[in-house]
Amino acid sequence: MSTARKLAEPVLGLVDADGLLLSADPLLMRLHLRCGGKEGGPLAVPELAALCRLSRRLGMNLSRPVQASDDDCRIEMWVETRLASPERDQPLSLSIIDWKEYSHDESDKIDPARDRDFDRLEGRGAIRTDAALRIIAQQMPGNVARNFDAIGRSLLDIYDVIPPSAHAKLLEAVAERQPIRNQRVRQKSGEQALFLMQGQPLINKAGLFAGYRFTATPDDPTQNQEVGDADSKSVGGKLISDSLFGMQLGPALRQPLGKIIANAETISSKLEGPLRGDYASYAKDIASAGRHLLDLVNDLSDLEAIERPEFTVAGDDIDLIDLAHRAAGLLAVKAADHQIRLELPDKELKLPACGEFRRSLQILVNLIGNAIRYSPDGSVIKLAVAADQGFARITVSDQGDGIAAEDQERIFEKFERLGRSGDGGSGLGLFISRRLARAMGGSLAVESVAGKGSTFTLSLPERKKP
């Protein structure tokens, strides 16, 4: 909020030849003290003091706008200096004829540059994209010229999203206009620096999705080595990710797919203007097919990673209830599209377990995604937790058609679709999920009765409550 002080009388002050504030009206004295000045000390309002010096140096009366700032607000003034006579040692009078205060809150709001300054101060970079993830502004630490080169190109052309399985999540979050948290990316060219990205969706004045604002913090490579052990463990000097999908086919496929999906999303959401209904629908199909292909690429990357004998996972301290809420949050829009209600355990409760955070979330997203895919519209998917025999368990129960007893083990096999097709699945999700669960010292099982829904149970080693 701004406050205009209608000055019935000008605010007056007297400054001597040495720049000491000899006298001042209360408003000026308050500002002087808040700027660190003392009574009778040198005038402490920098721009005002500079104006006095200039006035004295020229031996002339000046009349200029001046800005000052204290703890609470920024102040705009109009100041006139008056020299009593050409004598250099005579005091100079200050007459402030206009005084307007702006609170710092307001200044923060109207000055987006402050955000960027803080980002730079903290060593963070910032990227603005449009709705199709094309970079429209970039300010990253390091090479400035490269910042400019990135303008207009797709975010996915400039950065590789790592680890591979997170790629679909990023695009899913973008499609659902969700905030993006702790997404690791690597520059494709140059020094291939690693960054941790946080993204906030931007909504324009018309209420439409207008892109993302990302902040990127340089990611510590030594830490990455530990965290990304599962993907990039060194084997005889060769990284696991230096494999067919990890470093070669995956990125090569992801780039065009990312572009296809982002552009199709832009078209289908009619962000660029009105479009015939059936065209928008085709674009939606293209985006959907693109996402399916991208999931397949990611699944194949995962498959390649987990089938290596050296594959290990991190033993993070995780909370299954927290993970359940996160996974449900990621799929909330998808569930709402089918009027499916997700019933979750009480958020206040905790169920500590031991497993890799990212992989456990991946399993839950897969389970809930399957449940949504195979449940009738308007049904309920229930997530419940329990702990027994040293294991923390989370179950995902749906009200779908169920799985026949003879098929219940087959669904965990590679590329097993039980004869279904065209539903967006790759036939790898459950296979990967079970392998991941086992790698974390747990298990993934199913109980189902044909026609009465299915219940998948993820069990992970229990961790003692702190």
Next chain:
Amino acid sequence: MDRTKQNDIIRRARAMADKASFVADDFAQVLFPRTDVVFNDRMRSNAQQYLHGAVNQIEKRICEIATRDLGATHEMLQSIGQGGDGQSFALLEHGGLLNQPEIVQHLFVKTQQMELAARLLQKISQEDLESTLTRHLDHEDPPVAQAAMGLLVAQSKSTGPAGEVAVSLADLPPEIVYAIAWPVTAALARLSATPGSRLQQAAERLLVEHDESAGLARKAERLAQLLEQAKTEKDPAPHPMKDGLALFVARLARQSGLTSDQIVTFTAEPNMARFIVVLRAAGYPVQDALSIYAALDSGDNILTAATYGELDRDRSLDLVSRWTAPQAYQNADRILSRDHLGEDER
């Protein structure tokens, strides 16, 4: 050849010998200009006239004070004080004392302002332009109305006869008055053989009497500050054809955090590139920006909606924020980045 002519030639030959080493410098500046700004003959002529006028005004006032208030009796001083021809310009010009960066910079800004005013007059009549000044006289906020009246008065004082370059002592910035007054005083002391102290006293009195608040530029800035403080979202963006040149420049300067002189300078640059970036950074809508560009352009260039629309606002803001830094900082930064970094793209 008579003796007088001989003497004249000898005097000129001596003077030329003193300056011969600068011929190549002058020619180099013409051949290899360091900027892309084009200075046409009209600008040169206007600058010469303006500088002459400014020196004469200051000289006249010093002589007036010296003879009327301080009792100086020299005939030349009395003559100049009463409106006779000034004498010090030639001496100062010959001595290179007017070739100071701040004086030259001010001359350039004033000359460019004259160019812009001439361009505006090709698109709007003098009467319509003058009527823009009465727009804010009935403003509901009394200080705004009062400031608008102040600007109107200052504007009317500084407008000279058509076709003449008018110089008003009141409109000269204090730094320029200071930079000219002391050399003029020294020249007058030398020409009149009057004791320097009396003329110095007159100069000091001139300086302390000078009231910056009465000048056109400050009146425009003051009104701009009050208008920007009082503005609502419904208010149209400033426009030179609605606000007049001085107020428009002052408002844009205020919105962007730049100085009015910078804004005017930007309009002289090729394609007004920096000016367009300032408009974009200040958030001017496309149609307003195109219209402003058309009003101020000399007619050779076209700004399209697509070009303006494609300008990245964040990047424009970033650039403008760099240009708001003190000139000395910008110069140093530019030299350092060129010499040591070599990769900065500003």
